Amino acid sequence: MSLSFSVLASGSTGNAIYIETPEKKLLVDAGLSGKKIEKLFADASLSISALDGILVSHEHSDHIKGVGILARRYGLPVYANEKTWAAMAPMIGAIPAEQQFMFETGMLQTFADVDVESFTVSHDAADPMFFSFVHEGRKLTILTDTGYVSSRMMAAAEESDVLIFESNHDVGMLQMGRYPWSVKRRILSDEGHVSNEDAGIALADLVRKRRADIYLAHLSKDNNMKDLARMTVQQTMELEGAAPGEDFKLFDTDPEIPTKLRRID
Structure with missing residues (x-):
């Protein structure tokens, strides 16, 4: 393994x-x-x-x-x-x-045979952070729960083979949806959540440096759909010059069904 x-x-x-x-x-x-x-x-x-x-x-x-x-x-x-x-x-x-x-936050710890680096994200919590995992030259990065993707977050996620990446909401669905304006404003803020379009822009930049498999994560139950997220992210990435198949492949995640255990080859 x-x-x-x-x-x-x-x-x-x-x-x-x-x-x-x-x-x-x-x-x-x-x-x-x-x-x-x-x-x-x-x-x-x-x-x-x-x-x-x-x-x-x-x-x-x-x-x-x-x-x-x-x-x-x-x-x-x-x-x-x-x-x-x-x-x-x-x-x-x-x-x-x-x-x-x-x-x-910002530290690297080694757990036996895996190096884990923490990095800050922009979210309305006390000191939110996420992680990159490196083992024998393979790298996986988790980046969700952030209102925007900073250059520091991008640097932490660079050279990842797998990206578990936030694609929280469709802006149009959120704006037209049932949430009160205070909640909409929080989600759209720099300490809220990343939209499908913004995820696509950031991901296109990341896969230019290294091909990656991308798992779209933390989708809103009310303001997104799997097909919509996948379509929007892929179209945005293609407009930014990233080629599906060659530079990236998109995968779904689910709030109730786990993905199969996968080894990063």
């Missing part, structure tokens, strides 16, 4: 991504109930009891709902930055001190 992954769940109702190397098995976020995450592991033919730890991106409930119960039930270490620990502590319940670990 090389660097492998499964997007167990992705969307506004909950997020969890499984990362595996020959020596480490990690979960990025646990934004669903413990029971639901256990089912997702079973559906993906994975063993939750074999996990080595949970990495937490930020304290919003769709990323931490199951952190406490999984940590206590399976004795798992939990890694988050200082501000995220402070913000999520009242929401996840007591976790033994020996299971609490710091992973500050």
Whole structure:
């Protein structure tokens, strides 16, 4: 086995991504109930009891709902930055001190045979961050929950073989939808979520440097659709000079159905 992954769940109702190397098995976020995450592991033919730890991106409930119960039930270490620990502590319940670990934004930590680099994103949370994973020359980057894609985020995601990338909403659907204006303004802000079009622009720039498989993630249940996201991102990337098949391939994620465990060859 090389660097492998499964997007167990992705969307506004909950997020969890499984990362595996020959020596480490990690979960990025646990934004669903413990029971639901256990089912997702079973559906993906994975063993939750074999996990080595949970990495937490930020304290919003769709990323931490199951952190406490999984940590206590399976004795798992939990890694988050200082501000995220402070913000999520009242929401996840007591976790033994020996299971609490710091992973500050902008740092690189090595977990046995995988290097994990954290990087800041722009979101309305205490200190939100996401991660790149590197093992034996293969790289996977998770980049969601950001209102825009900065040059620093782009640098962190460069040279990735796989990008799990936010394509949250269609701007027209959001503007015409049922959300109150305050929520629409938050989503459209620099601390909200990336639209399909903006995702396509950023992704086109990234795949010019290295071909990548792209998993469109964190789609809004109310303001997006899989087919629309895929079509808009692909059309935008083509307009920016990226060729489907040659430079990239697009894949869906789902809030309830995990992707098959995939090895990055």
